[in-house]
Amino acid sequence: MSDTRYALQMKCLVSHITAFEYWRLVGLPGIVRPLPTNSQAIPSSMESYEIERLASMGLLSLPLHVATSRKKKNESQTCFCHYRPEPYPRGSIYRIDAETGIVSPELALLQVSGELSFGELVGVMCEFSGYYSPSCREFHGMIGREPLTSAFRIATYAERAKGLHDACRTRSAAKYALDRARSPMEVAAALLLSLPYARGGYALSGMELNNRIKLSVSARKNSRVAFLEPDILWPSARVCIEYDSTEFHGDEYRIANDARRKNALALSGYDVVTLTKEQMASAFEMDKIAHCAARHLGARLRAERIRGQKGLRHELLARGSALKDERALSDRAGQRFEDYSKSVFWRQRK
Incomplete structure (x- = not known):
């Protein structure tokens, strides 16, 4: 799919803490692993039905965070818009499906780095570069999956994203990240x-x-x-x-x-x-x-x-560490979780 066609079709770009949560869910049955694109453009519109579909999964905390290139009032309790008129660096946008995009694992880490201590930040980098994600819903408390990225790719992306907030801190932490953690x-x-x-x-x-x-x-x-x-x-x-x-x-x-x-x-x-x-x-x-x-x-x-x-x-x-508790960062940021038992995702799994 070409950059132009994807940019025109994309109705929603998941970002920040919602993107971080979604990447941690990759490996669960029914969760699509996003694919990389060459697109850099951020959509100017945000379709409400895409937001409602993501919210109906019951796995992501609310409000859902999305990026738009046009300023919008944040009046909805379901969605929070992050305004960015400039395109992201190359390699920043993946796609969940033809109309829903998500920021890359590297950019998601950069966007939440300010909410994490330095040790936690290096730790979640190791997690994204490893073979697991923490999950209270799965046996042994972990989701098994292939690595989402690598320490080298995180460091390289942070170097290219110098203009983004917390890029310097992310680059410093990436020097200590390790691949292949389990x-x-x-x-x-x-x-x-x-x-x-x-x-x-x-x-x-x-x-x-x-x-x-x-x-x-x-x-x-x-x-x-x-x-x-x-x-x-x-x-x-x-x-x-x-x-x-x-x-x-x-x-x-x-x-x-x-x-x-x-x-x-x-x-x-x-x-x-x-x-x-x-x-x-x-x-x-x-x-x-x-x-x-x-x-x-x-x-x-x-x-x-x-x-x-x-x-x-x-x-x-600690019990509230983002390394061990999948909800720790979301709770810290004031996000809220709905009852999983009522979600479409869990009804389908049963």
Whole structure:
């Protein structure tokens, strides 16, 4: 579809917090994954039936936020219009269908960055670049899906979008984002360990998440697999951290499988550090894990490492953190949610 035809057909451009919420829903059955376009133009009109259709899903908070190139009075309780006469940078607009557009994952992150703390912002960047989204509606509290973007694409977009509000902050946060994350706790552990001292972390940089490594011959014979993806890995130092969740406590198969993974990694010449949910919950225990990892890496933690830890831990691990609670940012922004049980989407799913 050409730029001109798409620009003429687009009746509604979802943006800001509504776009952020929609991208987090991608992966749920029935939720269309938007496709990129070359369009940069923002529609001047906003069709009410498109807004009503999105609102009827019962998944997005109200009011719905849309972008228009013509000033409009915000009199509706269902919709809030953001005025922008200039086109967005190239790569900013995706399409849900022929008449409904949505800003890109990178622009959605930039538009909500002012509502997030620095740690939360880096965390949701890891989420968008990973294989999950938090969801209270799904088993295990997560939606599984393919990555929406990557840390490199977020940083590149923020560099091109210098004229947009919060582009500089987004660009700074993108430097610490990591690809291939698979859970909020994994992201929290990685950021606690990797963010610089000034941001409350332990400055153990150079890590990768779930990066595939080839096992040695003896490890392959022992584990019967050729490759593994450690949760957190420093490839140059051959050091990895495996996160043991208590979610499957008592599952003998899971326990045995975790043991085989660690043995295979050790046989392949990797130093393995085990991290549990209980250790993550304790600043003292997490400090010991960081010391252990630093020792394996040949790094030395400075005395000021504790400075800012309390604030960062709260940003990443607290109940109201945007990393763990899908509604946290919406509640913070004063959005409201309707009763899901009455929505068209959930009636169709049943």
